[in-house]
Amino acid sequence: MELIELDRVTRSFTVRTKAGRWRRERRQVRAVDDLSFTVRAGECVGYLGPNGAGKSTTIKMLTGILVPSSGRLRVAGVDPARERVALARRIGVVFGHRTTLWWDLPLRDSFELVRRLYRIPPARYAANLARCVELLSLGDLLDTPVRQLSLGQRMRGDLAAALLHDPRVLYLDEPTIGLDVVSKNRVREFLREVNAAGTTVLLTTHDLTDIEQLCDRVMVIDHGRVVYDGDLPGLHLAGRSERTLVVDLVEEQPPIDLPGVRVVRTEGSRQYLAFPAEQSAAPLVAAVAERFPLRDLSVREPAIEDVIARMYARVPIG
Structure with missing residues (x-):
């Protein structure tokens, strides 16, 4: 069944702009423009886009904070704007840049207030x-005031x-922002468990x-519209995105020449090799290691802004 339904949803804002020394003009800006999609129960959907694309506006409408200017919106069988109390019992929300916990109370008391x-x-x-404490390793933190928690610990508390x-639905906005590698992995493992247990995740x-x-x-949104809906390999193909293998050689060498690889730049003994993002890095790593003695190497993922920019360069939107 569809747990989230948007049918031609639009959200406009009035913006005042300067029009002369003393005058201001009003104009309507559409943050979300004729947006339609559905999310089925149990799905885990990535909702992506550059800053200003309309992601946050969409989430605010899905949680009942904002009311659509037009269109139809349903979440877990209710209208978010008209049935906020009923909706609140059916959704969970985590924003990576802010907390819902009580700052000066121990974590345990924050949970009791939620109860x-x-x-x-x-x-x-x-x-x-008990389940959350076990899966998120919160046992030693329950009596610690929230203000004394690290960012990673607080994020686990918020989850x-x-x-x-x-x-039934969990909205996550940048849940791993600012976290170290260990904390990111712990949060991701927990979210996999939650989704596998049946919770729908956006x-x-x-x-x-x-x-x-x-x-x-x-799903990729830009200028308030969905411009891609599919799997991640398809997104990389649509955007012709590239990952970058950063190779630190023992000695400076001429640019590495390998099939399907583009040398982005060289910095002494360091070379930056771009290759299609949908391909595994393992064959490239093996080929480089076979030909050259290495000090170190790492793989850099493409930024979502770069993926979308490539999509727009390839397929005009509008």
């Missing part, structure tokens, strides 16, 4: 809390708080590794 806010039955709350009432992020590890489906 009271959502009126979660004691047995259900105890079971959900737990968002799931204590068993939401994820907005600029980190393509989040998408690769969590999502089977990707």
